[in-house]
């Protein structure tokens with residue numbers, strides 16, 4: 001039996017074949033995933049991983065797709081969504097356990113409703129808990145790694161593990177997970193008592209500030225990491241490329257470290273803008289801008 005047929009036997013939710021990733025990324029770009037799966041139990045997930053091993057399939061873990069550029073040829077093999085397996089959260093005293101698929105803004109809102117503080121910096125970050133842990137998402141001088149007590153993972157052999165803060169490293173947009181083949185299933189976070197009304201007001205203020213500085217058009221968040229002591233947005237702005245277009249993609253006039261999908265942009269459009277920016281910054285300032293977004297998939301499909 002082919003691996004795709006087997007997936008239909010294994011999974012209660014039928015996998016989506018040749019599913020356009022443009023439907024699963026915030027920038028609205030991306031060729032098809034050969035097979036997008038939504039396991040409902042750890043047992044189903046293990047069986048998916050067994051097939052990955054047996055057929056040597058490429059395997060990619062998708063979060064909310066908000067820091068992701070999928071190339072136009074799409075992603076071969078299996079793309080995993082945890083939306084049917086890891087979408088619950090539970091508060092206990094001053095801690096909260098949240099599954100990997102829980103949207104960060106939802107967890108922020110629920111924490112504030114309980115007068116718990118710590119997560120409010122993340123109100124405007126549209127990713128999932130899994131993606132936030134993987135990227136160590138942050139804003140306003142705080143990042144999610146600082147709140148972590150434990151992270152629950154499954155390796156590609158199907159082994160579950162609970163890892164404590166001591167066993168994990170987090171730094172600027174980086175976590176231990178980026179050097180491992182691992183599926184993040186959820187995290188336990190330490191919060192502290194706060195004043196709900198004040199926290200709500202702080203979130204509103206931050207949101208207003210974001211709306212005034214960031215584009216409203218679809219994007220994948222910051223394209224480049226900030227070089228030490230510098231803001232990538234400012235560097236790019238000084239190159240005079242705000243508003244520059246390639247096909248349907250544009251360097252945002254609001255924030256130069258964002259590339260927006262103006263109309264039917266392709267991944268190649270975005271990649272060519274990235275190249276223009278990197279070349280300009282390298283030749284004029286001798287700075288190599290590193291990518292913050294993750295670029296996956298293939299340029300074309302035979």
Ligand SMILES: Cc1cc2nc3c(=O)[nH]c(=O)nc-3n(C[C@H](O)[C@H](O)[C@H](O)COP(=O)(O)OP(=O)(O)OC[C@H]3O[C@@H](n4cnc5c(N)ncnc54)[C@H](O)[C@@H]3O)c2cc1C
Pocket residue numbers: 026060061062063064065066067068082100124125126127128129130131132133134135136137138139177182183184185214219220221222294
């Ligand atoms: C408008 C806008 C504003 C943003 N502002 C900020 C900001 O202020 N600060 C900030 O840090 N980021 C920001 N981002 C970027 C983005 O929201 C974060 O990086 C977020 O943490 C990505 O999470 P995600 O679930 O969307 O991950 P995805 O984009 O789906 O994936 C990103 C990477 O994480 C991996 N991954 C995702 N989930 C898992 C999992 N469960 N297990 C293993 N690996 C996983 C993927 O394989 C991929 O390599 C912004 C994005 C947008 C569109």
